[in-house]
Structure formats: C-alpha cells, structure tokens
Amino acid sequence: MLSGGFQERNLMTDRKKPKRVSLFIPCLVEHFLPHVGEATARVLARAGVEVDYPEAQTCCGQMAFKAGHHRDARRTARHFMEVFEASDFVVAPSGSCVGMVRKQYPVLFREDAMGLDRAAVLGRKTYELTEFLVKVLGIIDLGATWPGRAVYHDSCQLSRGLGVREEPRVLLSGVHRLEMMELERAETCCGFGGAFSLEFPVISEKMVEDKAAAVVKSGAQFLISAEPGCLMNIGGYLEKQGEKVKAVHIAEVLANRAGESWK
Amino acid sequence: MRSGARKQILADVKRSTGVWHGEDGPEKKDGSPARPPWIPPETPWDEAAKELEALSDKFHLARSPRELHRVLADIVREHGISRAIRWDHPLLEELKVDASLRECGVEMGIPARKKEGRGFSARADLGITAADAFVMESGTIVLRSRPGWGRTTSLLPPVHLAIVTSDQRLARLEDLPGLIRYWRDEADGLPGAVTLITGHSRTADIELTLVSGVHGPGIVHVVGMDPLSLPDSTGLRRSTRHQWPR
Amino acid sequence: MEVKTEQFKEMAAKAACNETLNRTLRHAGESFRALREKGFSQLEDPEGSRRRGHEVKDRCLSRLPELLRLLEENVIEAGGVVHWARDASEARRIIMDLVKQYGVRTIVKGKSMMTEEIALNKELTRKGIEVWETDLGEFIVQLAGESPSHIIAPAIHMNREEVACLFEKKLGVDYTEDPEALTMIARRVLREKFLGADMGITGGNMAVAETGTLALFENEGNIRFATSLPRVHVALIGLEKVVGTWDDFGALLNLLPRSAAGQKMPTYLSLITGPKKAGEEDGPEAFHLILLDNGRSRILGDTVLRESLFCLRCGACLNVCPVYERAGGHSYGWVYSGPIGMLLNSALLPPGKARDLAFASTLCGACAEVCPVLIDHPKIILDIRRRLSEDPLWKGRLALEEVLPMKVYAWLSLHPGLFRSAALLARTFQTLMTSSGRWKWLPGTLARWGEKRRIPLLKKPFRTRWPGLEKAIRGGRKKH
Numbered sequence: 001m002l003s004g005g006f007q008e009r010n011l012m013t014d015r016k017k018p019k020r021v022s023l024f025i026p027c028l029v030e031h032f033l034p035h036v037g038e039a040t041a042r043v044l045a046r047a048g049v050e051v052d053y054p055e056a057q058t059c060c061g062q063m064a065f066k067a068g069h070h071r072d073a074r075r076t077a078r079h080f081m082e083v084f085e086a087s088d089f090v091v092a093p094s095g096s097c098v099g100m101v102r103k104q105y106p107v108l109f110r111e112d113a114m115g116l117d118r119a120a121v122l123g124r125k126t127y128e129l130t131e132f133l134v135k136v137l138g139i140i141d142l143g144a145t146w147p148g149r150a151v152y153h154d155s156c157q158l159s160r161g162l163g164v165r166e167e168p169r170v171l172l173s174g175v176h177r178l179e180m181m182e183l184e185r186a187e188t189c190c191g192f193g194g195a196f197s198l199e200f201p202v203i204s205e206k207m208v209e210d211k212a213a214a215v216v217k218s219g220a221q222f223l224i225s226a227e228p229g230c231l232m233n234i235g236g237y238l239e240k241q242g243e244k245v246k247a248v249h250i251a252e253v254l255a256n257r258a259g260e261s262w263k
Numbered sequence: 264m265r266s267g268a269r270k271q272i273l274a275d276v277k278r279s280t281g282v283w284h285g286e287d288g289p290e291k292k293d294g295s296p297a298r299p300p301w302i303p304p305e306t307p308w309d310e311a312a313k314e315l316e317a318l319s320d321k322f323h324l325a326r327s328p329r330e331l332h333r334v335l336a337d338i339v340r341e342h343g344i345s346r347a348i349r350w351d352h353p354l355l356e357e358l359k360v361d362a363s364l365r366e367c368g369v370e371m372g373i374p375a376r377k378k379e380g381r382g383f384s385a386r387a388d389l390g391i392t393a394a395d396a397f398v399m400e401s402g403t404i405v406l407r408s409r410p411g412w413g414r415t416t417s418l419l420p421p422v423h424l425a426i427v428t429s430d431q432r433l434a435r436l437e438d439l440p441g442l443i444r445y446w447r448d449e450a451d452g453l454p455g456a457v458t459l460i461t462g463h464s465r466t467a468d469i470e471l472t473l474v475s476g477v478h479g480p481g482i483v484h485v486v487g488m489d490p491l492s493l494p495d496s497t498g499l500r501r502s503t504r505h506q507w508p509r
Numbered sequence: 510m511e512v513k514t515e516q517f518k519e520m521a522a523k524a525a526c527n528e529t530l531n532r533t534l535r536h537a538g539e540s541f542r543a544l545r546e547k548g549f550s551q552l553e554d555p556e557g558s559r560r561r562g563h564e565v566k567d568r569c570l571s572r573l574p575e576l577l578r579l580l581e582e583n584v585i586e587a588g589g590v591v592h593w594a595r596d597a598s599e600a601r602r603i604i605m606d607l608v609k610q611y612g613v614r615t616i617v618k619g620k621s622m623m624t625e626e627i628a629l630n631k632e633l634t635r636k637g638i639e640v641w642e643t644d645l646g647e648f649i650v651q652l653a654g655e656s657p658s659h660i661i662a663p664a665i666h667m668n669r670e671e672v673a674c675l676f677e678k679k680l681g682v683d684y685t686e687d688p689e690a691l692t693m694i695a696r697r698v699l700r701e702k703f704l705g706a707d708m709g710i711t712g713g714n715m716a717v718a719e720t721g722t723l724a725l726f727e728n729e730g731n732i733r734f735a736t737s738l739p740r741v742h743v744a745l746i747g748l749e750k751v752v753g754t755w756d757d758f759g760a761l762l763n764l765l766p767r768s769a770a771g772q773k774m775p776t777y778l779s780l781i782t783g784p785k786k787a788g789e790e791d792g793p794e795a796f797h798l799i800l801l802d803n804g805r806s807r808i809l810g811d812t813v814l815r816e817s818l819f820c821l822r823c824g825a826c827l828n829v830c831p832v833y834e835r836a837g838g839h840s841y842g843w844v845y846s847g848p849i850g851m852l853l854n855s856a857l858l859p860p861g862k863a864r865d866l867a868f869a870s871t872l873c874g875a876c877a878e879v880c881p882v883l884i885d886h887p888k889i890i891l892d893i894r895r896r897l898s899e900d901p902l903w904k905g906r907l908a909l910e911e912v913l914p915m916k917v918y919a920w921l922s923l924h925p926g927l928f929r930s931a932a933l934l935a936r937t938f939q940t941l942m943t944s945s946g947r948w949k950w951l952p953g954t955l956a957r958w959g960e961k962r963r964i965p966l967l968k969k970p971f972r973t974r975w976p977g978l979e980k981a982i983r984g985g986r987k988k989h
Contacts (some may be wrong), residue, residue: 034970408786459777
C-alpha cells in the first residue's frame with residue numbers, strides 16, 4: 001500500500017478505511033481529459049483502496065439540469081443512481097459533478113419520495129477526490145513529486161458549493177518539490193459556467209482573461225485545479241494566448257512520482 | 264377610499280401566506296417595559312471619543328459650564344461661526360449657551376421663538392442641540408423631535424453640536440428597541456421623528472471619492488457633560504432628564 | 510422604468526468591452542467588499558446574525574396579513590394616512606391625487622427603487638410637476654437622463670469628467686472636475702429645492718408594525734430634508750418591507766449598514782411615526798404611507814421565489830458578482846440589477862420577460878455567500894431556469910437549436926452503448942474536421958468559444974483505457 005515514511009505524515013483517523021471505491025468519471029474527463037481519470041484511479045490505488053469502474057455510467061445530468069430541463073435530468077439521474085447503487089463509495093475528480101449529485105439530486109427529486117431516498121443514500125457516499133482523500137481516508141501525503149512553482153484555482157462548485165478549500169491545499173503542501181504561490185482572487189469564478197461560456201461569450205472571455213492575468217502575474221509555471229471545466233477554460237485560454245503556464249488537474253500532480261512516467 | 268385595493272391586497276397576501284404556526288411576536292405587549300439600561304454616569308467617555316474620531320468627528324469632555332464655554336469658543340474659532348441656532352431646551356438655558364456664544368461674537372437665534380420662518384436657520388453656521396440618548400458603541404446621538412426641539416437645527420447649519428449628559432447613555436445598539444418602547448409608553452406614542460445621528464453627512468457618489476457635508480452638517484461635535492457639574496437650581500441633577508417639563 | 514431585459518445580452522456584451530466602466534466597477538466592487546468584510550468582522554457572531562436576519566424576514570413575511578393591519582392601525586393612530594396600491598398605475602394615481610389635493614408644484618425625492626418600479630418621475634414630469642432627485646447619485650443620473658446603475662451608488666458608472674460636463678451644461682455652473690466642488694454645487698442647488706418644495710417623496714427601508722414607524726437609512730441627509738421641510742411627506746414601500754417588532758428591526762439594523770458599506774450605523778436613521786405633532790416647527794403636516802403590492806402578494810405564495818423578498822437592498826451581491834462587474838447595472842434592463850436583479854426582475858415582471866437574466870450566471874455562488882439574510886440566489890436562479898424550460902407559463906417559444914442538442918445528449922445518456930457509439934462518431938467527425946491537432950471547422954457557438962481559447966480535442970474515451978489501467982493498478986498495488 002503506502003511506502004514507509006508516508007504513514008506518519010498522514011492524519012490519524014479511526015474510521016474504518018473504505019476498501020472499495022467506484023470511479024465516477026465526469027463527461028469532460030471521459031471525452032477530453034481521460035488522463036485525469038487515469039490519474040484519479042492511480043491516486044486512489046496508491047491510497048490503498050480497491051478501485052472499480054461501473055461501465056454503464058454515462059452522465060450525472062448536470063448539463064440538462066442547469067439548462068432547466070429537469071425532466072430530462074431526472075431520467076439521466078435515475079440511470080446514474082442505478083449504476084452506482086451497489087457502490088460503497090463514489091469518487092469523482094470534479095466538484096461540480098459531485099455537487100450535482102449531493103446538492104441538486106434532492107432538488108430534482110423533491111416530489112418523488114423514492115428518488116429522494118435513493119438520492120440521499122447516494123449523496124452520502126459520493127465524494128470529490130481531494131475531499132475523499134483527506135476527510136475519509138485521512139491521507140494528506142501520497143509521496144508525490146511535482147517540481148515547479150504552481151498556483152491553485154478554487155472552482156466555485158468545490159469551494160463555495162461543497163466547502164472544500166483546505167483539502168486540496170493540504171494535499172498540495174505534501175507534494176515534494178512543489179512550490180505553491182499566491183493567486184490573486186483565487187476564489188473568483190473563471191467564467192466557464194458550462195453553457196454560460198457559450199451563451200455569453202463576451203462576458204465569459206473577460207472573466208477568463210482576468211483569471212489568466214492573475215495566473216500569469218503570480219509567476220507560476222503550473223495552474224492546478226480540481227475542476228476539469230475550469231482547467232479547459234483557463235488552460236485553453238492560456239494556451240491560445242501563447243502563455244507558458246500549463247494547466248494541470250490536481251489528480252495528475254498527486255499521481256506523479258519521481259522517475260515514473262505513467263502518462 | 265380605495266377600500267377595494269386594500270381588501271384585495273390583504274386577501275391576496277393571506278392566500279399566499281397561509282397560516283403561521285410559529286410563535287407570536289410581542290407586537291402588542293401590555294404593561295410598561297423596563298427602563299432603558301442607561302450606563303452608570305461615572306462610566307468614562309473613551310469609547311465614544313474613539314467612535315467619533317473614527318468618523319472624523321469630534322468629542323469634547325466638559326467637566327463644568329466654564330469648560331463648556333471654552334469648548335464653544337474653540338468651535339466658534341475653528342469654524343468661523345458668526346450665526347448660531349439652538350433648541351429651546353432647559354439644559355441649553357441652564358448652561359447659558361447664548362451668553363457664551365454672544366461673548367464670542369456669535370449672533371444667536373432660537374428657531375422655536377422666531378416668527379420669521381426658516382430664514383435665520385438657513386443662514387446659521389452652527390446648530391446646537393441637547394440629546395435624548397447616546398449610544399456608546401457607535402457614537403450615535405438620538406434626538407426626539409418635539410416642539411422647540413426642531414429637526415432642522417441639527418440639519419441645516421454646516422456644523423452640529425450636541426450636548427450629551429453622562430446619564431443618558433446606552434452601551435449598545437441592541438439597547439435601542441428597549442429605548443424606543445420605553446419612549447412609546449412613557450409619552451403614549453412616539454414623536455413624529457426619532458433621528459439617530461452617527462457622524463456627519465457624507466457621500467461617495469462621484470467616483471467613490473468621499474466628500475463631507477453634502478446635505479447635512481459636514482462635522483459633528485459631541486460635548487459630554489456630567490449633570491452633577493451643573494448648579495442644582497432646577498433639579499437638573501436628578502435623573503428626571505428624560506422627562507423635560509413640557 | 511422602461512423594461513429592456515430582453516436586451517441584456519447585447520448591452521452586457523457592449524458594457525464588457527468598455528474598459529473604463531470595467532475599471533470603475535472593479536474598483537467599486539473591491540472597495541465595497543473590503544468595507545463589508547470589516548463591518549461583519551466586528552460582529553460577535555456574523556453567521557448567527559445572518560441566520561437571525563433570515564429568520565426575521567421569513568417570520569414577518571409569513572405573518573404579513575396581520576402585520577399589515579397592525580401597521581395601518583398604528584400609522585393612522587399617529588395621525589398618518591395609509592393607502593393601498595395593487596399595481597404601478599394605482600400607485601401613480603394615488604400620488605397624483607395627493608399632488609392635486611395639496612396643490613403641489615415641486616417635489617423633492619429621496620432615493621427609492623419603488624418609485625422606479627412604478628415609473629413615477631416620468632408621469633409627474635408629464636403633468637408639469639417639478640421633480641428633483643436629491644440623493645447625489647440619483648441627482649446626477651436624473652440630470653443625465655439615465656437610470657441608476659447600482660442599488661446604493663446610482664452614478665457609479667460615471668466618472669468625474671462626465672459629471673463635470675453634465676453640471677456645466679444642465680446647471681450652468683463653471684466647469685470643475687473636483688468631486689468636492691461638484692458636491693457643493695449639488696448641495697447649493699438642492700438646498701433651495703428643499704426649502705421651496707411642497708412635497709417630499711421617499712421610499713422606506715423598513716416599516717415597524719409595532720408602532721407604525723417608517724425607518725429610513727441614509728448617509729447624505731437628503732431624506733431628513735425631504736421629511737422635515739415640505740408640508741407633505743409621501744412614503745412608498747413594497748409590502749415586503751414590513752416587520753413586526755422593534756426586535757425584528759434591531760436584527761436587521763445589525764445587518765443592513767454593515768453589509769452595504771461596512772458601517773455600524775448609517776449616518777442618519779430617521780424613524781418617522783406619522784406627521785409632525787402639534788407645536789413642532791419642522792416636519793410635514795401630513796404623512797401618507799402607500800403600501801404597494803405590484804406582484805409581491807403573488808411572489809409570497811411561491812415557495813422558491815418568496816425568498817427574494819427577503820432582500821434588504823444592501824448591494825453586497827452586486828459587489829461580488831463577476832457578471833455584474835462586467836455587464837454593469839444598466840444591462841439588466843430594469844429597476845434591479847446584479848444577482849438580486851436576476852431574481853426580482855424575473856419575479857416581478859411577466860414570466861419569461863427577463864429570460865436571459867436567468868441564464869447569465871455561472872452559478873458561482875459568491876452572491877449567496879455574502880447575502881446578509883441568506884438568500885440562496887443560485888437555487889432560485891436554477892428554479893427559474895426550470896420554469897423557463899418546462900413551465901408553460903414561463904417558457905414561451907424555445908428555438909429548436911436551443912433545445913435539440915441537449916435533448917439528444919440526454920437521450921444518449923440513458924443508453925450507454927449508444928453513448929459510446931456517439932462518442933466514436935464524434936471522434937470520426939473530428940478526424941475529418943481537424944488537421945495537425947487544430948480544428949478547421951466547428952458549428953457556430955463552439956467556434957466562438959474557440960476564438961480566445963484552444964478548443965480541446967476529443968480523446969479516446971476513458972472507458973477504453975480502463976481495462977489496461979485496471980491491470981496496471983492491480984498489479985502495481987502488489988509492488989507498493
């Protein structure tokens with residue numbers, strides 16, 4: 001499981017450590033950032049849990065829900081709940097997807113007692129990656145290495161939505177040779193908002209422009225986030241503007257070990 | 264008069280709100296509420312001085328009528344006061360404010376006793392009031408409008424001076440509800456206006472640049488006095504201050 | 510006020526490209542945010558205070574019928590008159606009748622969003638009545654013929670040069686850009702108006718039913734003037750402003766000035782109970798309180814929208830909203846702007862009229878985080894979106910291209926096999942449409958996204974990598 005030396009840096013927790021985790025792979029990761037899914041699986045494995053991947057999963061319904069199509073979202077959600085029914089724990093590398101399941105499924109199924117019940121059960125066992133590692137497993141050091149200077153961008157759904165702010169920071173502080181810098185207005189929205197960036201492109205662009213400027217100003221070489229959407233948005237902007245800063249998902253950082261090339 | 268609207272609105276609201284099962288508020292409380300929690304008169308004024316300073320206003324402590332006279336003279340000099348108005352108030356009479364100011368060459372006027380309307384008040388440089396209460400936590404002066412204690416005395420002139428005695432102070436803003444209820448019961452109803460003044464008139468509407476004295480006074484002077492320092496000729500020393508003979 | 514909510518997208522896009530406006534709003538937001546934080550940090554229990562504020566509004570709104578009656582009873586007992594207006598036109602009629610009754614020729618006004626809601630000024634001016642806004646920001650905006658762009662700083666979108674030109678042109682004064690000089694000019698001009706006005710019209714921050722008292726918060730002193738000098742005082746408030754007791758008032762007093770500008774107290778807090786009493790030199794002879802419904806009784810019965818009536822009009826949500834920061838207040842197209850504007854405009858205007866507003870949000874939640882009465886803006890916006898998609902009363906005609914992609918995706922999500930095939934199809938399409946890793950062609954909105962950002966390429970989906978990955982980590986586990 002974990003190599004010697006790491007255990008004493010981890011939090012003592014007398015919770016029975018979970019044995020099995022089902023991967024919940026967000027749509028954006030599935031199709032655009034599959035390496036983030038891979039990194040997530042490796043991180044969890046290194047943390048000492050068994051990882052499985054329910055193949056029938058498709059989508060959590062967030063997109064339809066946020067567009068106001070609750071009926072469609074409910075159907076998708078029912079499928080989702082069925083897929084993960086048998087799981088002990090469900091972990092995703094995304095705050096917005098976990099937020100959908102935990103906070104919005106109860107809204108979706110407000111008038112459906114059975115659905116509400118199932119949603120409550122699922123909500124209790126669904127976690128975002130960093131929150132799972134720190135709060136459930138009590139692990140803050142995975143023996144990872146990532147040489148360089150980086151900033152961390154808080155996604156709205158993870159920080160304000162789920163209250164997960166310290167966990168990613170604690171995990172990053174344990175990464176060997178990684179120097180974390182200050183990011184101005186770290187918690188300010190990057191302007192993605194899913195369909196928002198398509199429907200209101202001008203405002204969205206201004207928002208990502210500001211965020212990118214703050215990232216560049218920090219002098220960081222890497223932009224780390226726990227949210228795929230934000231990464232695609234800010235990372236995509238930085239790349240198109242010819243900036244050297246690379247946008248990476250926190251799972252990639254935590255999965256990285258010296259001398260390993262798992263990519 | 265338009266009872267149709269009243270009836271319909273009440274019906275619409277009732278339909279929307281249904282029945283409230285929670286606890287009732289004490290809106291119609293009977294019996295007299297407790298006296299406001301005035302702080303002991305010997306309590307120092309430091310907190311008030313700090314609050315007023317933070318507001319860029321001024322606090323002065325006058326331990327005697329003679330010290331008050333000195334404070335008044337300073338203020339007249341500082342602001343170049345030539346004309347002043349004041350409340351028709353027993354405390355201001357007793358403190359001989361008129362005499363002090365005339366000695367400094369200031370023309371005095373009491374709007375309540377003037378027949379010429381607002382002309383004099385509108386040209387005054389200084390407005391002097393007493394106070395009905397003062398909140399230490401925020402440096403707030405509380406004024407009740409009464410005959411002779413006009414609302415514009417503390418509003419028209421560019422400088423406002425309020426004389427607050429140490430036995431009419433409250434510690435905190437949360438004491439205000441109790442104070443208002445006490446006044447309501449004591450006088451069988453609230454006055455037309457209770458004005459709470461915390462510092463001087465200000466605005467930042469132009470480019471967020473702070474400017475003082477946009478409509479009301481540009482500076483407030485609060486003078487704290489101990490009623491025990493007054494000659495006990497009219498029984499002002501006793502704490503019946505809150506029910507001025509009127 | 511004229512409704513232009515349907516022009517949000519256009520106006521917001523234009524505003525977002527206005528660098529000056531951007532700088533101004535950004536600076537304003539930062540300043541107000543800092544003030545608010547300072548103000549709240551002085552509270553013993555900031556979160557508890559907010560919860561209490563929420564509870565007070567909830568309770569008072571739930572008891573509104575009795576509180577309205579009690580308020581009316583007490584205002585009348587104090588010598589005031591109470592009027593009830595179902596909608597904007599009724600409210601205007603009441604005011605016009607009062608204007609006639611008292612032979613009013615000049616009116617001075619304190620800042621009131623309500624009077625914007627009922628488009629009062631236009632009507633008064635049409636009938637030849639002189640109306641003067643007296644809050645400095647409102648005065649500026651009135652001279653400019655514009656509408657206010659921020660709940661507590663109406664002229665925030667204008668810089669000193671613009672104000673200087675405006676004053677020179679409209680007031681005939683010498684050109685000066687100095688904010689203090691400009692303010693003193695306004696003081697002089699408006700003081701004359703105060704002294705000569707027949708009627709003062711204000712809104713009201715709260716009305717305390719316990720004693721029939723109207724509470725008015727301000728920093729300038731114009732409301733004190735408007736309620737002390739003219740013969741008549743008319744106050745116009747929405748039903749939701751009524752609270753039950755002075756304790757309720759205290760709970761909200763704790764929150765409003767702090768949330769707005771980091772103050773413990775507003776500079777002036779006027780507690781008005783009826784007209785002046787016999788013997789008083791200052792104060793109105795007549796006090797008229799107009800209680801306006803204009804959709805509020807309907808919203809009260811809406812379990813989700815009801816919470817938007819808790820709003821104290823502090824402006825904190827505007828000051829943290831990244832969309833407002835770029836779109837500016839005018840883009841929202843009606844009286845209310847920012848996050849609360851999305852809610853109130855949607856709730857008070859005909860259903861669906863403010864459609865774009867509900868979608869112009871990333872649901873970042875910064876607003877809910879600062880609201881002093883814990884309004885959950887994102888939750889309400891999401892429900893408005895539901896209505897706009899599924900409620901016949903709200904949805905209007907949805908364009909096919911708006912709905913189809915979503916519907917297709919939703920259907921695919923129910924069929925994992927097809928979902929997989931669709932991804933394969935998309936990657937095939939991608940191979941045809943890209944070269945050397947760059948897209949050559951994309952449908953409209955996606956292409957637009959790619960103007961400033963590198964559009965990512967579809968990769969071999971995660972699920973195809975799982976078998977290999979699974980083996981690697983199972984095998985690897987033994988080593989570690």
